[in-house]
Amino acid sequence: MPSFIQTSSAALLLLLAVMLGGSNAQLSPTFYASTCPNLNSVVTTALGQAVQSDIRAGAKIIRAHFHDCMVDGCDGSVLLDDDAANGIDSEKDEAPNQTLDYDIVDTIKTAVENACPGVVSCADILALASQIGVALAGGPTWQVPLGRRDSRTANAAGTSGIPSPFDSLDQQQQKFRDVQLDDSTDLVALSGAHTFGRARCGTFSFRIGTDPNLDPTFSDVLAQICQGGANTLTNLDTSTPDDFDRNYYTNLQNNRGLLKTDQDLFSTNGSSTVAVVNRFAGSQTQFFDAFVQSMIKLGNLSPLTGTNGEVRTNCRRIN
Structure with missing residues (x-):
């Protein structure tokens, strides 16, 4: 029979595991099943139309998702414009992000807002649209864990952690290790x-x-x-x-x-x-x-969940 100390330690370890794993545990492919049941079809239609006019749309979305997640996790911070009044120094102005296409994200967000106002985060749109873009180009499909919320801040300095086309292999590998x-x-x-x-x-x-x-x-x-x-x-x-x-x-x-x-x-x-x-x-x-x-x-890197962050109605600014 385990001693009281052993039992307490086991309980403590279980509690810590729940606390540490809580954010990722809240992500689920069925997160919007009741609040936005047609989300997948709405994003597929919007991105499919974007691909018709710009064959690079899927590649652009996945790049934005990657750049977002590599800075403080997948929280939609890469999409925020400068906002001095709210202390936001945009990540968009930094070298890795200057060539990202934000208009495609706006187009998809508008379609989602028309279907399910105020429900789906910009961070989740990036994650889901990345999967759909890959599938539209003949790649694999997968169930995307959803339930991320959007950051109310940006981290311009953190963009130095995004891999650059001028990095050495050692630098690339270190940047990946830095985010586990x-x-x-x-x-x-x-x-x-x-x-x-x-x-x-x-x-x-x-x-x-x-x-x-x-x-x-x-x-x-x-x-x-x-x-x-x-x-x-x-x-x-x-x-x-x-x-x-x-x-x-x-x-x-x-x-x-x-x-x-x-x-x-x-x-x-x-x-x-x-x-x-x-x-x-x-x-x-x-x-x-x-x-x-x-x-x-990648999509599970430090998501904001529960009451953290917000669900932005406009991906470019906080509510």
Whole structure:
């Protein structure tokens, strides 16, 4: 029979586990089942229409979700405008976020507000729309845990924790570890989102003609493209640019990763990421399975739940 001290310790440990795990435990795929039962179809319709006019819409949404979650967790803070009266120094003005597309989020939020006023948070819209955008491009589907609330503050300085296309592999891995994401499987899986979308020449042109890990023929093609200037866009995945598939990884095996940060996942000798790239390149199923798990982990980073934060009616400002 356990002693009183043992029993009390067990109870205390259980209480601590409940307290520490409480925020994530409150997230559920059925969170809006009664308050906004058509949420999935509303977001799917709105994002589907956005994709019709801008094939990059899905990639843009998932990028915004990632940038949001990497700064103080998935709380919609990346969407807030400057607001001196309320002490908000926007994250939008910082280098990693200057090229995010906030209009797409506004469009989806408007559709959701028309269907379910004041119910669904902007943070949840980013998470759910990311899944839908991936599925619309032929990628996996998954049940997105929901129930996040929106932050009433922003953290401009915290954007330094967002991975940059100019980071070394060590820097990328450290930034993932800093938010308790795995620095090999999560890093390689989430980088696989670069299987669709575009990048500006300014993020990779320094590699042209100088990087031994860039295929020379591909380098020549990029040199031609980037004659248009630093803001010229080109496909992150040159083989199937608008499809969500494993070709991102086969590109890395052929030294055709567009960003240096992508290519480093495969070309850095001794790195644990090399084996993961090879595994995903050889099996789309393994990539999809890992991507889903990593996206759920990403979406579970420090969400605001319960009475914390708020549900913004306009993603750009607090209520």
